[in-house]
Amino acid sequence: MNDDSSPAVLGTYDPTLVLLTVEEAARRLCIGRTLCYHLIGSGELESIPIGRLRRVPVEAVHSYVARRREANQCAATAA
Numbered sequence: 001m002n003d004d005s006s007p008a009v010l011g012t013y014d015p016t017l018v019l020l021t022v023e024e025a026a027r028r029l030c031i032g033r034t035l036c037y038h039l040i041g042s043g044e045l046e047s048i049p050i051g052r053l054r055r056v057p058v059e060a061v062h063s064y065v066a067r068r069r070e071a072n073q074c075a076a077t078a079a
Contacts, residue, residue, distance in 0.1 A: 019055035022047070028061055039064070 026036035
């Protein structure tokens with residue numbers, strides 16, 4: 001049975017989370033789940049396995065964004 005009041009369904013933001021599911025990480029980055037898995041597979045976005053699960057540390061999302069912003073700023077100043 002699907003509980004429509006669960007945090008995943010409502011899209012609520014929980015600042016206490018340390019690890020995110022791939023779907024939660026994708027939602028925070030405003031990208032699709034497939035692209036998020038691609039970033040993980042390419043090593044651009046850190047993730048860790050926990051048993052059969054894959055989790056993305058919250059810090060990894062922030063680090064990814066910081067690296068992208070820095071690369072974007074470097075490209076803008078070089079042009």
